[in-house]
Amino acid sequence: MNSEASINGGVQIHQSRRLPDFLQSVNLKYVKLGYHYLMTHLLTLCLVPLMAVIVIEASQMNPEDVHQLWLHLQYNLVSVIICSTIVAFGSTVYIMTRPRPVYLVDYSCYRPPSHLQVKFHQFMEHSKLTGDFDDSSLDFQRKILDRSGLGEETYVPEAMHYIPPRPSMAAAREEAEQVMFGALDNLFSHTHIKPKDIGILVVNCSLFNPTPSLSAMIVNKYKLRGNIRSFNLGGMGCSAGVIAIDLAKDMLQVHRNTYAIVVSTENITQNWYFGNKKSMLIPNCLFRLGGAAVLLSNKLSDRRRAKYKLVHVVRTHRGADDKAFRCVYQEQDGNGKTGVSLSKDLMAIAGGALKTNITTLGPLVLPISEQLLFFATLVAKKLFNAKVKPYIPDFKLAFEHFCIHAGGRAVIDELEKNLQLLPVHVEASRMTLHRFGNTSSSSIWYELAYTEAKGRMRKGNRVWQIAFGSGFKCNSSVWEALRNVKPSPNSPWEDCINMYPVEMVM
Template identity: 55%
Template structure:
C-alpha cells in the first residue's frame, strides 16, 4: 500500500524549491558549461570525468543544494539604514506658564485639579519648548476625530518624509510597514494612511499596534525584524512610532487620570530597517537583539495602567501608585533574561558566585547583611537610551543600574526639550547622542522602554559605522544649549 507524505514534510521542501527556483533551474546549464570548459583546458581530466559523469554531477548538485540550504537557514542580519524624528513647529510650543494658565481657564477642571496639575508640571523636568497639538491649544480642547487625524498626519508624514529623503529609498522598495500608537486606533488604520500617502506596493505587509504603551516602538522593531528575516522578498521595513494626544485629552478631575495631560507631548519617529547587504555598507547600526518581558499574568501589573471612564463618564488613562514598583519588578525579570545575552563572562561569573554565596548562607541559617549584587550593565553597553517617561522613571533606573549623570543625560535632555513622547522618545535620545558625536564604531546602545500590560522591552544596537550627522536632526537650533545643568543636577 502506498502512503502519501505528510504535508508538514512537503511544505519545507516546496518553500526551499520555490525560494531557489532560479538557482536550481540554472544548475544544469552552469554544470554543462563547467564540464565543457574543463574538457577544453584539461583533456586528461576531462577523460576521467567522462567515465564518471553521473557521480560528479550528483556530487556537484549535492554541493549546490547544501550551499543554498545553508544560506536559506542562516539568520540574516537586520541593519538600521537611518531614522528621523518629528520636530513640532515652534508655534505649538507650550511654556509651563501657558499650560498652567490654560488649565486654570478650562471650565472642566476644579480648583484642586488646577493646583495638582500646576505642581506636577513644575516638577516634571520639562523645559519651555515642549509641544501640544493644535487642538489642545484651544479652550476647551477640540477632541474630534478630524483633529486627531490631522495630528497623526502631521507627525507621521513629517518623520517618514525625512527618513525617505535621507536614505533615498523609494516607496516601491518598502515591503513592511509597522505603525504603533497606543490610544488612537482609527479606521482605516494608521498603517493604511502611510500606504495611501506614499503609494506603497500592493503586497506590502501592514501592521498597526495599539494599546501597548510606551514600549510599543521596540515591539514594532522586533516584529519588523522577524518578518525581514523570514521573508526574503521583504528587504526594507518602515517602523513608525507616535502618540496622538488630541482624542484622549482628559477633561475630568480624577488625579490618577490627570497625569496623562501633564506628562505626554507631541512626537513621532520613523525608522528604516533593511537586510540588504548593499545597504549594510552605508548603515549606521546593526540590530543585535530584541528582548521582551511581559508581566500581564500578575493582576497588579496588568491594572496599573488602565484606560477607563471616571465617575462623570470622562475617559482617560488611570496611572495607579503601583506603576513604579511594578516597573521595578518587571525590569528585574527583564534583566534576568537580557543579562546572559549581553554581559561579559566575568560579570556573569561574579554574579553567579554572589548568588551562590547568599544561598549557602541561607541554607546554613545565617543572614547575609550585604546588599544583593546587581549585574553591572555598564560593562555591556556604552550608551543608554532610557524611555523618558518622567523624572521618577529616569531617577529610579539611574539608581538601580548605577549609571552616571552623563549616561542618563540623553533621557533627561529629551524629557526637557520634547517631554514624554511615548514610544518615540528613545529615538530622540539616540539623536542627542549622535548630535553630541558620542557614538563611535563598535559602541553598543541599549534602548529600553516600559508599557501598559505591563511590559518591558529592549533593543540592543551595535554601531558599525560612526555616525557623521549633517545636522542635529530634531535638536537642530538648540543643541548648543544642552545639557541644561540645572535639570541634570535634579
Template identity: 55%
Template sequence: MSMSSMLLFFLAQSKSFFLSIITVFLNIQISFKSNYIFSPFLWCCLIASISTFYLKKCSKKVYLVDFACYKPLPSCICAKEMFIEKSKLVGSFRDESINFQSKILDRSGFGDKTYVPEDSLRIPPRICTSEARRETESVIFGVVDELLLKTKMKVEDIDILITNCCIFNPSPSLSTVVVNHYKLEDQVLCYNLSGMGCSAGLVAVDLAKQLLMVHQNSYALVVSTEILNSGWYSGNNRSMLVTNCLFRVGGAAILLSNISSDSRRSKYDLKHTGSQDNCYNSVLQKEDETDKIRGIALSNDLMSSAGLALKENITTLGKYVLPLLEQLKFATSFVVKKYINKNMKVYTPDFKLCFEHFCIHTGGKAVQDEMQKVLGLSDWQIEPSRMTLYRFGNTSSSSVWYALAYCEAKGRIRKGDRIWQVAFGSGFKCNTTVWCALRNVDPIKDINPWSDEVHEFPVDD
C-alpha cells in the same frame, strides 16, 4: 587571496561546521587520489558550499539603515506656565486639580519648549476624531517624508510596514492610512500595534526583526507615535490628570533592512531584543468614578513595577551581553537569595561594561532617577534621556529615538559602540533593544531635530 587564506577566513566564522565539511572533502579527495581531476572540482565545491553558508548567515542580520524624529512647528510650543493658564480657562478643572497639575509639571523635568497639538491650545480644546486625524497625518507623514528623504528610498521598495499608537485606533488603521497616502504596493505586509503604551516602539522593532528573518531581501518601515488629542482627560481624577501633564507630541520612523549590501550605508546592526510583562494594572485606561470620563490612570505602584520589570528583563538579556564574571556574580547572588538567605540583595550587573550609550524612555524625572540608581549610570550616561525629557517631554514610544538622536547630534556615536534602548509601557511591559554602530555618525551630515540647538545642551534641569 589564496585558497588557504580563504579557508582561514571562513573557518573563523564557524569553526566546527567548516571543519566538518573540510574533513569530508579531504576524505573524498584521498579516496580519489589516483584521479587528480577530482581535486580542483572538490575544492571548488567546498568553497561554494562555504560561501553559500556564509552568505545565508549574513543575510539573517537586521540593519537599521536610518531613522527620523518629528519636530513640530514652533506654533505648537507650550511652556509649563502656558499649559496651566490654558487649563484654567478650560473650565472643567477644579482649583485643586489645577494646583495638582502645576506641581506635576514643576517636578516633571520639562523645559519650556515641549510641543502639544495646536487644537489643545484652543479654548476650549477641540477633542474629536477629525482633529486626532489631523494630528496623526501631521506627525506620521512629516516623519516618514523626512526618513525617505534621508535614505533616498522609494516607497515601492518597502515590503513591511508596522505602525504603533496606544490610544488612537481609527478604522481604517494607521498602517492603512500610510499605505493609502504613499500608495504602497498591494503586497506590502501591514501591521498596526495598539494598547502597548510607551514600549510599543521597541515591540514594533522586534516584530520587524522576526518578519525580516523570514522575508529575505526586504525593507521594513516602523512608525511610532502617540496621538494626544484622543488621550486628553477633562475630569478631576488625579491619577488620570498626570497623563495630560507628561505626554507631548512626537513620532519616529525607522527603516530596517536584511539586505547584506545595506551594511555599508546603515548606521546600526540589531543585536538583541528582549521583553518582560507584569503588574497589569499599573497603566490602565478606564472611566473615572465620579464623572465617567475616560482617561488613563497611573497607579502608585508604577515605579516599583518599572523596577521589577527591568530586573526581570536584565535576567533575560544579561546572558547575551554581560561578561562571564558579571553573569557569575548575578547567578551566585540569585541562588543565595533563593535558597540560603532571602534577605540578601540580588547583585545588579554592571551594564556599563556592555554598552557605551543608554537611551532610557523619558517617562518622567522620577523614572529616570530610579533607572540611574538601579543601573549605576553616570550623569553623562543618563544625559540623553534627561535632555530629551527636558526638550521634547514624554513622546511615548518614540522617546528612545529622540534620545539616540541626541547622542548622534553630540557626535558621541563611534563605530563599534553599543547602544541600549530601554522602554516601559502598559501591561506592564519593559522592552529593550541592543544596537551596534556600524560607522561613525557625523553630526554635521546626519541632521536631526537636535542639530540646530544641541550646543545649548546639557542644561541644569
C-alpha cells in the same frame, strides 16, 4: 572642607567621607577593572603560550618528519575527504539557517513647528479657562509640571491650543498625519529610498486607532505597493516601539532583500483628560507631541551605509499579574470622562519588570567577568544561605550608551540608581524629557538622536534602548554602531544641541 571637598575623576568627596575610605573605593574600582580585563581576555592569554609551543615544535621538525606526515595523510585520504565534506556541509547549513542581520539604515524624529510649543504658564492658563478643573486639580497639575523635568519648549497638538480645546476625530487625524508624514517625508528625503521599495510597514500608536488604520493612511499617502505586509499595533503603551522593531525583525527574517519601515507615535488630541481624578491628570502634564520613523533593511549591500545593526530584542510581559495589568489603565472617572490612570504602584511594578527583563538580557550582553560574579553571588545565597546582597551587574561594561524611555523624571532617576549609572549615561533621556516631553514610544529615538548630535557615537559602540508600557511591559533592544555615526539631516536637535545639557533643578 565645605560640603564638597574636591572632584577627582568625576567622583565627589563629601565632608562626611574620609580620605582613606575614598582611596579604598578607588583601589577596589581598579581591582574590579583589572579582574574584568583578565576574565575577558582569559582565553587569549591561555592560547598564546599554547600557540607559541606549537610554532616552536613545528619549526624544529625536519623535512623527513614532514614527509612522513604527508604520507600518513595520503593513507587516510578517505577519512580526510569525509571530514572535509562534513565541515563543508555543516558550514553551508549554518550559513543558510542563521538569522539574517537586520540593519538600521537611518531614522527620522518629527520636530513640530514652534507655534505648537506650550509654556508652563500657558498650560496652566488654558487649564483654568476650560472650566473643567477645580482648584485642587489645578494646583496638582502645577506641582506635577514643576517636578516633571519638562522644559518650556515642549509641544501639544493644535486642537489643545484653542480655548476651549477642540478635540475631534478630524483633529486627531490631522495630528496623526502631521507627525507620521512629517517623519516619513524627512526619512525618504535623506535616504533616497523610493516608497515602492518598502516591503514591510509596522505602525504603533496606543490610544488612536481609526478606520482605515494609521498604516493604511501611510499606504494611501505614499502609494505603497499592493503586496506590502502592513501591521497596526494599538493599545500597547510606550514600549510598543520596541515591539514594532521586533515584529519588523521577524518579518525581515522571512522576506528576503527588502526594506521595513517602523513608525512609532502617540495621539494626544482625543486623549486629553478633562476631569479631576488626580491619577488621570498626570498624563496631561507629561505627554507631548512627537513621533519617529525608522528604516530597516536585511540587504547585505546596505551594511556599508547603515548606522546600526540590531543585536538583541528582549521582551518582558507582566500582564498575568492583576496589579501590573491595571497600573496603567484607560478608563472613565465617576463623571464619565475618559483618561489614562497611573497607579501609585507604577514604579515598583516597573522595577520588577526591569529585573525580569535584565535577567534574560544579562547573559546575552554582559562580559564573562560580570556573569561569574552574579553566578557566584546566586550560588552563595541559594546553596549556602549566605546573607549577601544580590549582585547588580555593571551594565556599563556591556553598553556605551543608554536610551531610557523618557516617561518622567522618576523613571529616569530609578533606573540611574538601580543600574548604578553615571549622569552622562542618563543625559540623553533627561534632555529629551526636558526638550520634547514624554513622546511615548518614540522617545528612545529622540534620545539616540541626542547622542549622535553630541558626536558620541563611535564605531562598535553598543546602545541599550529600554522602554516601559501598559500591560505591564518592559522591552529592550540592543544596537551596535557600524561606523562613527553623525546626525542625520533635519535632526530634532539640529539648531539647539549646543544649548544642552541644561542644568536640571532637582
